[in-house]
Amino acid sequence: MATAAAEYRLSSEDRLKNFVRTVLAKVDVDPADAAIVADVLVASDLRGIESHGVARLQTYYVSRLRAGRIAARPHVETVRETGTSILVDAGNGLGHPAAKRTMESLIAKAREHGAAFGAVRNSNHFGIAGYYAMLALEHDLVGMASTNSVRFGAPTYGRAIMLGTNPFAYAVPAGQEPAFVLDIATTTVPRGKLEVYKRKGLPLRPGWAIDAEGHETLDPAVALKGALLPLGGLGVDTGGHKGYGLGMLADIFCGVLSGGKFGAGLPLPTDPPAPGPISHWFAAFRVDGFREVAAFKADMDKQLRAFKDSPKAPGAERIYVAGEIEHEKTLEHRRTGVPVHNAVWNELEQLAGDLGVPFDIARD
Amino acid sequence: MATAAAEYRLSSEDRLKNFVRTVLAKVDVDPADAAIVADVLVASDLRGIESHGVARLQTYYVSRLRAGRIAARPHVETVRETGTSILVDAGNGLGHPAAKRTMESLIAKAREHGAAFGAVRNSNHFGIAGYYAMLALEHDLVGMASTNSVRFGAPTYGRAIMLGTNPFAYAVPAGQEPAFVLDIATTTVPRGKLEVYKRKGLPLRPGWAIDAEGHETLDPAVALKGALLPLGGLGVDTGGHKGYGLGMLADIFCGVLSGGKFGAGLPLPTDPPAPGPISHWFAAFRVDGFREVAAFKADMDKQLRAFKDSPKAPGAERIYVAGEIEHEKTLEHRRTGVPVHNAVWNELEQLAGDLGVPFDIARD
Numbered sequence: 001m002a003t004a005a006a007e008y009r010l011s012s013e014d015r016l017k018n019f020v021r022t023v024l025a026k027v028d029v030d031p032a033d034a035a036i037v038a039d040v041l042v043a044s045d046l047r048g049i050e051s052h053g054v055a056r057l058q059t060y061y062v063s064r065l066r067a068g069r070i071a072a073r074p075h076v077e078t079v080r081e082t083g084t085s086i087l088v089d090a091g092n093g094l095g096h097p098a099a100k101r102t103m104e105s106l107i108a109k110a111r112e113h114g115a116a117f118g119a120v121r122n123s124n125h126f127g128i129a130g131y132y133a134m135l136a137l138e139h140d141l142v143g144m145a146s147t148n149s150v151r152f153g154a155p156t157y158g159r160a161i162m163l164g165t166n167p168f169a170y171a172v173p174a175g176q177e178p179a180f181v182l183d184i185a186t187t188t189v190p191r192g193k194l195e196v197y198k199r200k201g202l203p204l205r206p207g208w209a210i211d212a213e214g215h216e217t218l219d220p221a222v223a224l225k226g227a228l229l230p231l232g233g234l235g236v237d238t239g240g241h242k243g244y245g246l247g248m249l250a251d252i253f254c255g256v257l258s259g260g261k262f263g264a265g266l267p268l269p270t271d272p273p274a275p276g277p278i279s280h281w282f283a284a285f286r287v288d289g290f291r292e293v294a295a296f297k298a299d300m301d302k303q304l305r306a307f308k309d310s311p312k313a314p315g316a317e318r319i320y321v322a323g324e325i326e327h328e329k330t331l332e333h334r335r336t337g338v339p340v341h342n343a344v345w346n347e348l349e350q351l352a353g354d355l356g357v358p359f360d361i362a363r364d
Numbered sequence: 365m366a367t368a369a370a371e372y373r374l375s376s377e378d379r380l381k382n383f384v385r386t387v388l389a390k391v392d393v394d395p396a397d398a399a400i401v402a403d404v405l406v407a408s409d410l411r412g413i414e415s416h417g418v419a420r421l422q423t424y425y426v427s428r429l430r431a432g433r434i435a436a437r438p439h440v441e442t443v444r445e446t447g448t449s450i451l452v453d454a455g456n457g458l459g460h461p462a463a464k465r466t467m468e469s470l471i472a473k474a475r476e477h478g479a480a481f482g483a484v485r486n487s488n489h490f491g492i493a494g495y496y497a498m499l500a501l502e503h504d505l506v507g508m509a510s511t512n513s514v515r516f517g518a519p520t521y522g523r524a525i526m527l528g529t530n531p532f533a534y535a536v537p538a539g540q541e542p543a544f545v546l547d548i549a550t551t552t553v554p555r556g557k558l559e560v561y562k563r564k565g566l567p568l569r570p571g572w573a574i575d576a577e578g579h580e581t582l583d584p585a586v587a588l589k590g591a592l593l594p595l596g597g598l599g600v601d602t603g604g605h606k607g608y609g610l611g612m613l614a615d616i617f618c619g620v621l622s623g624g625k626f627g628a629g630l631p632l633p634t635d636p637p638a639p640g641p642i643s644h645w646f647a648a649f650r651v652d653g654f655r656e657v658a659a660f661k662a663d664m665d666k667q668l669r670a671f672k673d674s675p676k677a678p679g680a681e682r683i684y685v686a687g688e689i690e691h692e693k694t695l696e697h698r699r700t701g702v703p704v705h706n707a708v709w710n711e712l713e714q715l716a717g718d719l720g721v722p723f724d725i726a727r728d
Binding site for chain 2: 070081082084085087113114115116117119144154155156157158159160162168172180182184185205206207208210213214215231232233238239241242243245246248249251252253255256257258259262263264276283285287289290291295296298299300302303306307310311312313314316317318319320321322323338
C-alpha cells in the first residue's frame with residue numbers, strides 16, 4: 001500500500017510511546033508491562049508496518065483489557081525451565097511483555113549455553129514477531145520467533161478455517177549492512193488485505209483466498225466469508241502445501257509444544273473481540289558456535305550486497321534483502337516523524353478523551 | 365506426477381541398498397560411508413521422492429567420484445565444537461555421511477543439553493533434507509535440516525541466478541499418527557519439473573519461472589535458460605518475497621554460518637558435472653524441555669487428525685498433513701516393492717556393467 005502523505009499526520013517515537021504507556025497505565029496495566037507494549041507497537045510503526053502498530057491499541061488491546069478479556073495484571077508463571085529451554089504461561093495477559101521477557105530469558109540461556117528454545121502459552125496478540133527475533137541481534141545471536149493467531153486460513157484441499165496467519169521471523173546479524181530480518185505470515189496475505197480490497201472495490205489476486213465452499217475467489221466480500229489461502233496459493237501446483245505446512249508447523253511449535261490452544265481450539269475472527277489464548281515460540285543460538293563473529297558478519301555483508309547489486313528484472317527499481325525496507329523506514333521515521341493514519345489518529349484522540357488522558361502525540 | 369505402473373519395475377529395499385553399497389565401494393567409497401548413502405537414497409525412493417533416490421546414483425555421485433570431483437576418501441574434520449554446536453568440514457566428500465554423522469552428533473548434544481545446532485561445509489548433494497531431520501524423531505526431539513545447492517533461482521525483482529532450491533525440513537514426533545515431516549524447497553518447483561514439462565510439451569504454471577531477461581514465462585524451454593521463481597511466485601503480490609527470504613535464510617544458515625560457499629559463490633547448473641561445495645545446517649531440541657512427551661504426542665495426534673478430518677474443498681479426496689503421503693508410500697513400497705523407473709533401471713544396469721558388479725536389484 002502506498003502511503004499518501006495527506007492521509008497521515010506525524011507523531012514522534014517518544015510521544016507515541018509515552019501515549020501508549022499512559023493509556024495502558026490508565027486501564028491498570030503495570031507500567032513496566034506498558035512500556036514494553038509501547039516499545040513493540042511503536043517499533044512496528046517505525047518499521048512501516050502500520051497494521052501492527054498503534055492502530056491496534058484500541059481494538060486489540062485497550063477494548064479487551066477494559067472488557068476484562070485480557071488480564072491487565074496477569075499471573076505470569078514459568079511452567080518449566082532448563083538451561084536451554086523455558087515455557088511461560090502468560091496468564092491471559094498482554095502478549096508483548098511475556099514474549100519479550102521470555103525471549104530475554106532465552107537470550108541469556110543461549111549466551112551461556114550456546115542455544116535455547118522457549119514458548120509462551122495462554123497469551124494474546126504480541127505485535128510483530130520480528131521484534132522478538134531482533135532482540136537477539138545485539139548479542140551476536142541468531143533469533144527466531146513465531147506465534148499462532150486467531151484463525152483465518154484453510155489447509156490445502158480443505159475449506160474449513162483451521163489456521164492463523166502464523167508468522168515465522170528470523171533475525172541474523174550483519175556487519176556494516178542492516179541485519180537480515182525476515183518476518184513473514186504463512187498465509188499469502190493477511191485478512192486485513194481483503195478488507196482493504198473490498199473497501200477499494202478491487203479484485204483479489206489468485207492465490208489469496210477461497211469462498212466458504214472452498215473455491216478460489218477474487219471477490220473480497222466473498223473471500224471475507226471464506227478463508228485465506230496458505231503461501232503458495234490453491235492446491236499444490238504453486239506450492240500451497242508448503243505454506244500450509246509452515247503454518248501448521250508454527251501452530252505446532254507455538255500451540256502444541258506449549259500445551260496451549262491449537263488448531264480448531266483457537267478463536268475465529270467472527271468471535272470479536274475475542275482475545276487469544278494464543279501461544280508464541282522462540283529460539284536463539286550463538287553465531288560463534290560456528291565461526292568467529294567478525295568473519296561471519298563480513299560474509300553476511302558480502303551476501304546481502306551481492307543480492308542487492310545483482311541484475312534487476314525489467315521495471316524493477318531495486319532488489320531488496322529481508323528487513324532492508326523496514327530498516328530504512330525506521331531511519332526515515334526517526335528523522336521526519338512517525339506517520340499515523342488520520343483514521344487512527346482520530347481514534348487515538350477519542351480514546352484519550354474516553355480515558356481522560358492527555359493527547360499530545362503530534363511531533364514538534 | 366502419476367506413477368504409471370508399466371513404466372516401473374520393482375526392486376526391494378534390501379537389494380537396492382545392497383546395490384548402492386556395492387557400486388560405491390567399487391569407486392573406492394569407504395563401506396561405512398557407502399552404507400549411509402544407500403540408506404538415504406533408498407529412503408527417498410521408499411518415500412516416493414524418486415527424483416532424489418537411486419535415480420541420481422550415477423549422475424550426481426558415481427560420475428563425480430570417478431572424475432575425482434567428489435573425494436571418495438575425504439578428510440572430514442570437526443572445525444569447531446561446543447556442548448550445543450558443531451561445525452564439520454566434509455572435505456569435499458559425499459554429503460550423506462558427513463550430514464548424517466553431524467546430525468547424530470547434534471542429537472547427542474541435544475539429548476544431553478536440551479538443544480543443539482550444527483553445520484557441514486565443503487560438502488556435496490546430501491539427498492533429501494527430511495532424512496536428517498527425521499533422525500531426531502526416535503529420540504523425542506524436534507529435528508530441522510537445510511542445505512544450499514547449485515544455483516537455479518532468482519531473487520524477487522531480480523533476474524540473475526543467485527539461489528539454490530534451498531530446502532528446509534522439519535520433523536516433529538507424534539503418537540499413533542505418523543510424525544509431522546515437512547520437507548520443502550524454497551523455490552516454487554525444482555528445475556527438474558521444468559525439464560519434465562519441456563519433454564511433455566506442456567506449458568508451465570504462473571509462479572514457476574522467468575526467462576533470462578526476468579519476465580515470467582510459461583515456456584519450459586525458455587524457462588530453462590532463465591531462472592526458477594521463489595515460493596510465492598513473481599514479485600511480491602503473491603508472496604514471492606517470502607520464498608526468496610526463506611531461500612536466502614537457508615543459504616545464510618548453511619553457507620555463511622559454516623564459512624562455506626554461498627550466494628554467487630555456488631556453482632551454476634550449467635557447469636556440469638559440478639559437485640558442491642555446498643553446505644548443510646541442522647538443529648534439534650528436546651520436546652520435554654517444554655512438556656511431558658506423552659502429553660505432547662497425544663496433542664500432536666489430535667492436531668494432525670483434526671486437519672485430516674476437516675471439511676474438504678470441492679473435488680478434493682483427502683486433506684493431508686506433512687509427511688503423510690511419504691509415510692504411506694514407505695509402508696506400501698516395503699510391502700509391494702520399491703518402484704524404479706525403467707530409464708533409471710536401465711541406467712543402473714549399465715552402471716553395474718561398467719563397474720563389473722552384479723546387478724540383481726529385482727524383487728522376488
